Amino acid sequence: MGHNELTEQEILRRESLDKIRELGIDPYPAALYPVTHLSSEIKENYKEEILEDGTKNRLNFQDVCLAGRLMNMREAGKAMFMNIQDADGRIQLYLRREELSENDDYTFFDQLIKKLLDIGDYIGVKGFAFKTKTGETTIHVTSFTLLSKSLKPLPVVKTDAEGNVFDAVSDPEFRYRQRYVDLTVNQGVKEVFLKRTKMVNAIREYLNEHGGIEVDTPVLQNIPGGAAARPFITHHNALDVPFYLRIANELYLKRLIVGGFDFVYEFSRNFRNEGMDRTHNPEFTVLEFYVAYKDYFWMMDFTEKLLEKVALASNGTTDLPVGNNIISFKAPYKRIALYDAIKEYTGFDVNGMDETALRDVCKKLNIPTDESMGVGKLIDEIFSEKCEKNFIQPTFIIDYPEEMSPLTKKHRSKPGLVERFELMVNGKEVANAYSELNDPIDQRMRFEEQAQLMERGDDEAMFIDHDFLRALEYGMPPTSGIGIGIDRLAMLLTNQQSIQEVLFFPQMKPKQEN
């Protein structure tokens, strides 16, 4: 097929469109359609009884109005069955020529309904509910309105009585580029996204209940701070300055804590100019929240309760299937120190080791290293290579080396460590939190160490943010903060293996379309 040519089916639909107009029917009417019910309400609640004389008495839904997309048509002579799909599901319609015609003029039924209608059209119907002799709740249509004509053939996916699906649209490229088709046609896709919304709503509700204030902070930033990552760069024309798309919002939320908010949160769309794969999209969502006068122990308690609630809200249970495992989000979660985890899974006690000793350990464990890696990075490598994958059930890994945590407060009792935890679930990090560093002089030194790492070749090291330091100098209360990967959490709660399955429109390389 050439680039601008229409297919046979598209031409036929355009011809049908013309014929509909010739019949005096507007294929795209402007007026609202007075929908009274969703398909699910009727299917779940319709009742009828059989009277003594054998006739049926229909008890409810005898004057309803529904609208939806036409998904299936079965002609049966002077009658017809259809299925429409609305926001909540599908329901069957039953139409009879006699009842949809005036006098002996069958044009409307024989032409519009039988010939000119296509799968994918939006229609509205008025009628009454009944059960067919096969027991399916059906709307007996007494009035019919075309609401919007479809000009492209929708893939037809069928499901049999046992639930076997035939011809599902399975090409991932098709599904992601034309998500509207995927959502319309593939059963279950919508549910994943509805679960994600329930999850986000539950989080918001929980944070609000506990005094959280939702805020917005800049996406366009002068200095891409709060995380170690390569940013996207853009340009502001009027100011003639470069801007970075945010890689994290951490430093801005802490500025708000300095400004007197005690508990702020933001669902932050972050952008990182790095590789894409099953678990990475260039833009992704992280929930960050910061609570004044708290520490990371409080944050662990709060987080496990939050996740327990979220699992219940989205799935109705705390025990969820994830891949081949059942993961329990029921609080409390196990807590293990980073060094203890390393000792448990490698046999090496890295506590107090210097860079040379750590390189030696890496060599023995067959972990490749390079010159730019400092103590923190080496320990991080050992953990992610040898330990991370073992933590299937939610587990807090606590107390990280100072060098890999430039925004974290020094440990109150363990020298060289900071008060930080990461939450591991299904062998992957879903949250990262700490007692926030609020000592401005210490913070300045940490930034300077980062600057040195950057010179040494670490392209993930952080920039020095002087305004943030100034804010800390005015004084920030002791605070605990956390970042939770919302897409990753959604993957866990919906048992999806790819981030693309929990993003409506995952990033795709542009492709020339017809």
Place this chain on the structure above:
RNA sequence: GAUCUCGUAGCUCAGCCGGUAGAGCAUUUGACUUUUAAUCAAAGGGUCUCGGGUUCGAAUCCCGACGAGAUCACCA
């Protein structure tokens, strides 16, 4: 960015030891007033992702481009 695999009708796929395309669903025509992956009968629909090469001849073999998926690297 690297490696591997894939790209045939609207959808799902077959054909791939080279001889210029096939099925099911969808579409069109006809039959049928409770069917339901409706059924029955007939028909139409493809620059086989794009561009080169080898060959008498390429969907099929080779090279390149584009797009996708998986694995790896980087990261959340």
